[in-house]
Amino acid sequence: MPHKYNPNFAAARRRQKSRNMEVRVPHWWNKEVRAKAAIAVCPNCHAVYFDKHWHTWSHATKVLPAGHKVSDELCFACRSLGVGKKQGSEFGYEGEVTLSGFSDPNLKLEVVRTAKNVAGRALERNPEAQVIKIEDKGRTVRITTTNGPLAEAIGKEVDRSHKGGALLIRFSEEDRPVRVYWNAKAN
Secondary structure (H helix, E strand, O other): OOOOOOHHHHHHHHHHHHOOOOOOOOOOHHHHHHOOOOEEEOOOOOEEEEOOEEEEOOOHHHHOOOOOOEEEOOOHHHHHHOOOOOOOOOOOOOEEEEEEOOOOHHHHHHHHHHHHHHHHHHHHHOOOOOEEEEEEOOOEEEEEEOOHHHHHHHHHHHHHHOOOOEEEEEOOOOOOOEEEEEEOOOO
8 A cells, every 4th residue: 555645644744834943953952951850952063961961952942941050061072182271281182093005195085075074974873972183194194082992893894985995993901091993904
């Protein structure tokens, strides 16, 4: 039996357009607003602290009811990046990706763009997964991240998208940092 058109969907779309709803509210938001607790918002990346971890939703402060308490607090990732400090990071890094063996500068540029795309997608899901620094050292590129699984994801995506390389992932015994090595010249 073929799929039938759902008339409720069209009606819901018309109601949404008639209300001029520009911001879609996540399902967890109503529960937080009813809690009457102060909401922590990172002033740097606009992440929202709720349910014991940070969420990515930059429109949170626009949807709050009048009189709701909002406190400014740096999230873990921004503290790791050293935001608001003259020196470097407070915690260091949790992931390190070393990409080496580049003889072609176009390949190196493409691999760095792939790493930036993976980091951008991870940031949408988890505001604590960020790239701290990308260092270009000639034929080698070193990327440090605030999150170990982000370093893994960057290494796996680079290996998947650029065939012929060799990937090595090393976990430390203390769970920090994850070291990912990818060499463009694999035999």
